[in-house]
Amino acid sequence: MRLPLFPEQASNFAPDVDHLLYYLLAVSAFFTVAIFTAIFYFAVRYRRRSERELPRYVHTGLTLEIVWTVIPFGLTMVMFTWGASIFFSESRPPANAMQIYVVGKQWMWKLQHMEGQREINELHIPVGRPVRLTMTSEDVIHSFFVPAFRVKEDVVPGRYSTIWFTATKPGRYHLFCAEYCGTNHSHMIGWIDAMEPQDFEDWLSGGASAGSMADNGAKLFQQLACSNCHKADGSGRCPVLVGLYGRTVPLVGGQTVKADEAYIRESILRPDAKIVAGYQPIMPTFQGLVTEEGVAQLVEYIKSLAPKPGAPAGPGTLPAPAQSNR
Numbered sequence: 001m002r003l004p005l006f007p008e009q010a011s012n013f014a015p016d017v018d019h020l021l022y023y024l025l026a027v028s029a030f031f032t033v034a035i036f037t038a039i040f041y042f043a044v045r046y047r048r049r050s051e052r053e054l055p056r057y058v059h060t061g062l063t064l065e066i067v068w069t070v071i072p073f074g075l076t077m078v079m080f081t082w083g084a085s086i087f088f089s090e091s092r093p094p095a096n097a098m099q100i101y102v103v104g105k106q107w108m109w110k111l112q113h114m115e116g117q118r119e120i121n122e123l124h125i126p127v128g129r130p131v132r133l134t135m136t137s138e139d140v141i142h143s144f145f146v147p148a149f150r151v152k153e154d155v156v157p158g159r160y161s162t163i164w165f166t167a168t169k170p171g172r173y174h175l176f177c178a179e180y181c182g183t184n185h186s187h188m189i190g191w192i193d194a195m196e197p198q199d200f201e202d203w204l205s206g207g208a209s210a211g212s213m214a215d216n217g218a219k220l221f222q223q224l225a226c227s228n229c230h231k232a233d234g235s236g237r238c239p240v241l242v243g244l245y246g247r248t249v250p251l252v253g254g255q256t257v258k259a260d261e262a263y264i265r266e267s268i269l270r271p272d273a274k275i276v277a278g279y280q281p282i283m284p285t286f287q288g289l290v291t292e293e294g295v296a297q298l299v300e301y302i303k304s305l306a307p308k309p310g311a312p313a314g315p316g317t318l319p320a321p322a323q324s325n326r
């Protein structure tokens with residue numbers, strides 16, 4: 001029987017995380033041995049030899065104190081900076097990353113590709129390409145954990161969290177929920193299928209897709225009557241959404257916010273949370289009217305509304321950060 005001590009290394013992060021772990025293990029092992037050796041040595045060397053023995057009074061040596069303060073400080077600062085640098089690179093997806101939406105619920109993982117393919121408890125990805133997951137939950141806190149990729153991130157209701165990775169080795173890897181989320185938590189598991197790029201393209205084109213996420217978002221946008229207010233030509237009562245994604249939006253009260261996925265999601269579900277400067281808080285909430293998967297489609301639709309190159313900005317689509325769009 002094979003009893004692996006470590007999961008396979010199958011992502012760009014895996015070697016870094018493992019090297020840090022080796023360092024932690026080495027430091028722990030060294031001090032465990034050193035401390036226990038010292039305990040036994042001192043216990044024997046300085047044992048009480050007679051009933052009336054009084055130990056000699058000793059002053060602590062300053063040099064010794066400095067040594068045992070500075071060395072552990074240095075060792076722990078290495079842990080800190082090393083760990084922080086991995087944490088930072090795990091938190092910053094590259095701009096060209098492939099986007100996938102994840103919705104966790106009791107007790108399954110629902111995944112949605114940009115092209116429209118949907119999966120449950122299974123995710124197909126190409127190797128050699130950064131993949132960014134934008135994740136949320138419909139109910140309680142879950143945690144998306146792929147040991148072979150050395151990534152784990154909480155999936156929290158009411159907000160988006162993201163992780164990214166690049167799979168380095170084709171294969172089938174375990175996906176776990178790593179946060180106790182109720183009776184069937186242990187069944188909230190699945191697989192990541194890392195495929196050669198060509199195989200992935202074949203898989204992607206072979207699946208029955210009901211339109212891309214942006215197309216489905218466009219349909220929802222009509223169904224939910226968003227288009228009555230958010231008119232593309234700026235004649236509606238609400239901010240124009242064309243070219244919104246990625247911009248800095250000025251808010252009532254003088255603050256600004258970057259229009260990312262989290263902001264767009266919040267504006268759909270809690271429109272009164274951030275009011276765009278120059279507009280009235282008239283938008284109703286869509287909480288309960290649209291699923292998290294629907295919200296993700298709307299977000300992708302709004303992201304797809306890029307201004308046509310060279311076209312003059314219509315009234316309400318403000319080119320400069322002077323006024324705004326939501």
Ligand code: CUA
Nearest residue numbers: 142177179181
């Ligand atoms: Cu979901 Cu544990």
